[in-house]
Amino acid sequence: MQATRSLSEYRKRSTLTATTVFLLPVFFFILIFIIYPIIDSFWLSLHEWNGITSGKAFLGLENWKTLLGDKIFFKAFLNNMIIVVLSIAIQLPIAMAIAFLLDTGGKKLNFLKMIYFLPMLMSSVAVGFLFKYTYDPQFGLISAVDTMLGGQGMVDVLGDPHRAIFGVIAVICWQFIPFYMVYFLAALSSLPVEIYEASIIDGASHSQYFWRVALPSMKGTIKSAAVLSLVGSLKYFDLIYVMTQGGPDGATELMATYMYKNAFTIGKMGYGATVASGMFIIITVISLVTLRVINGKEEA
Amino acid sequence: MKKKFKVGKIIVALLALIWLAIAGAPFYFMVASAFKEQFEIFTTGVFAIPKGLYLQNFHKVIEGDFYKYLFNSIFVVGVSLVLILFTSLFASYPFSRFKFKLNKPLFGIIVAAMAVPIHVTLIPVFQLTQKLNLYDTIFALIGPYTAFNLPISVFILTGFMAQIPKELEESAEIDGCGKYRTFFNIIAPLSKPGLATLAIYNSVNMWNEFSFALVLTQSQKSRTLPLSIWEYQGQYNANIPMIMAVLTLCALPMILAFAIGQDKLIKGMMAGAVKG
Numbered sequence A: 001m002q003a004t005r006s007l008s009e010y011r012k013r014s015t016l017t018a019t020t021v022f023l024l025p026v027f028f029f030i031l032i033f034i035i036y037p038i039i040d041s042f043w044l045s046l047h048e049w050n051g052i053t054s055g056k057a058f059l060g061l062e063n064w065k066t067l068l069g070d071k072i073f074f075k076a077f078l079n080n081m082i083i084v085v086l087s088i089a090i091q092l093p094i095a096m097a098i099a100f101l102l103d104t105g106g107k108k109l110n111f112l113k114m115i116y117f118l119p120m121l122m123s124s125v126a127v128g129f130l131f132k133y134t135y136d137p138q139f140g141l142i143s144a145v146d147t148m149l150g151g152q153g154m155v156d157v158l159g160d161p162h163r164a165i166f167g168v169i170a171v172i173c174w175q176f177i178p179f180y181m182v183y184f185l186a187a188l189s190s191l192p193v194e195i196y197e198a199s200i201i202d203g204a205s206h207s208q209y210f211w212r213v214a215l216p217s218m219k220g221t222i223k224s225a226a227v228l229s230l231v232g233s234l235k236y237f238d239l240i241y242v243m244t245q246g247g248p249d250g251a252t253e254l255m256a257t258y259m260y261k262n263a264f265t266i267g268k269m270g271y272g273a274t275v276a277s278g279m280f281i282i283i284t285v286i287s288l289v290t291l292r293v294i295n296g297k298e299e300a
Numbered sequence B: 001m002k003k004k005f006k007v008g009k010i011i012v013a014l015l016a017l018i019w020l021a022i023a024g025a026p027f028y029f030m031v032a033s034a035f036k037e038q039f040e041i042f043t044t045g046v047f048a049i050p051k052g053l054y055l056q057n058f059h060k061v062i063e064g065d066f067y068k069y070l071f072n073s074i075f076v077v078g079v080s081l082v083l084i085l086f087t088s089l090f091a092s093y094p095f096s097r098f099k100f101k102l103n104k105p106l107f108g109i110i111v112a113a114m115a116v117p118i119h120v121t122l123i124p125v126f127q128l129t130q131k132l133n134l135y136d137t138i139f140a141l142i143g144p145y146t147a148f149n150l151p152i153s154v155f156i157l158t159g160f161m162a163q164i165p166k167e168l169e170e171s172a173e174i175d176g177c178g179k180y181r182t183f184f185n186i187i188a189p190l191s192k193p194g195l196a197t198l199a200i201y202n203s204v205n206m207w208n209e210f211s212f213a214l215v216l217t218q219s220q221k222s223r224t225l226p227l228s229i230w231e232y233q234g235q236y237n238a239n240i241p242m243i244m245a246v247l248t249l250c251a252l253p254m255i256l257a258f259a260i261g262q263d264k265l266i267k268g269m270m271a272g273a274v275k276g
Helices: A002-044 A060-067 A073-121 A124-134 A141-148 A164-189 A194-202 A206-217 A218-236 A236-244 A255-265 A269-299 B001-036 B040-044 B055-062 B065-097 B103-114 B122-131 B139-162 B166-174 B179-190 B192-208 B211-216 B223-233 B242-260 B262-272
Strands: none
Touching: A002 A269, A002 B065, A002 B103, A002 B122, A002 B139, A002 B179, A060 A269, A073 A164, A073 A206, A073 A218, A073 A269, A073 B122, A073 B242, A073 B262, A124 A236, A124 B001, A124 B223, A124 B242, A164 A218, A164 A236, A164 B001, A164 B103, A164 B262, A194 B122, A218 A269, A218 B139, A218 B223, A236 A255, A255 B122, A255 B262, A269 B122, B040 B166, B040 B242, B055 B065, B055 B242, B065 B103, B065 B139, B065 B179, B065 B192, B103 B122, B103 B139, B122 B211, B139 B192, B139 B211, B166 B179, B179 B192, B192 B242, B192 B262, B211 B223, B223 B242, B242 B262
16 A cells, blocks of 8 residues: 555656656746746836946836827737738638639649749748839839830839838738648648538539538638738738838838837837837737637637 | 539639739749849840840859858758757657646646747847847847747647557556656657658748847848848849849748658648647
């Protein structure tokens, strides 16, 4: 009796030691580079600091008051929301249509799949630069197309405050549609062949199969894609920074670019940390609410 | 009914062609321009096929600091990748196997960390790097790269390990194999396919990473490949073919990887698409 108890206790203790040893590295990294920075960011947001001198002036909630009344931050948030909505509305349907085409087309469309996937192979920076030149009013692709269609050329997309955000969203779609295409394609091809055969035998056309059978059974996948797109769009930074740096005149400013500018361009580290923390709160709340809504519906 | 079906098919085929043009044209623009002389695009137009294989652009790019940027990228990605793979391998073992009180809450922290936007941490990490005297060196990137790719890696690998049959370990334990030996002799070798997926996913991510590289490095000597485009742009601002040659060269490693193992690469790149 005594012996078994101590044996089980010994096992428990050895499990505990092993667990600690195995988990130490991962929490070392997470603690230093994720958890501590989040806390530090909130702490910094209570200060005024230029990032160079060692003196930080404690401001209390002053920065947060400024943030709540900051029209540029509000505009940046709106731009993020525009990207969220348009990304989901444009990327997912197109990606779904292409995925369905590739799925029904089978192996002989493999070369299409390869070309469609090309944009995914470039870094955001490269994509940004590529499209900066593609949009170039003088030498770019858009102007060339415009001339071919009998226009004047000289189409300025990124320099025009009304067009810039849409120009940027078009590039985002270009870059990410392949991702959702592959995502949907994987889901489509994992649907059992029997279901497809059964629907065709029952006299369904391809489009009927798509609308009535395939699409409804991909609800979960579509929801996940929408969540991925939502979270990604809220964090957006690289491409916009490369293409417009938030301009012209704040037309494409995002929360992340605004944070970067404050902290690293004009040296307002304290306020930059406030924007970062605000962004963190907004993203967390929106993600949690979305997940709640989506999971809630699934149960109902 | 049949007619409707045909109309749908035509629309889909049309979409396929349009998308082919949309996805392909900028790519064509990039590669074709890279082979043109500086003023060729003005005279012959954007879509024209290059007059000949003009390689001078590539020569000039490589003569510059290209190899240095390439080395920096390879170094940072390589070191971080090794750290990520070992750390997530270690962490996934207790998460997928051991019963202990804190298992769920600790794993919860990992899942939550997956959702943290890196921009919240940029300023503190920037400060930390300065304090550690690592600012503007490539070593500054290793910590953040490792840390930010760990949560999702642990998440994926824990799921993978959970599917390895428990019987193997149980019989090993009966044979007197301790926790560590079980891990190194049984679990680690069986996790290889999972690790391969992680390696692809993380390499691609880090190879293209931008934000940390932008904030934590400053001078040419410590720039990685994605940031090098900036340096070249400063040098060759008005020379579009030159910039396109840089972009083509930067995308080349990925394109090669894609050509060699496209299915594996696609699968690896999609590994991150886990339900939030």
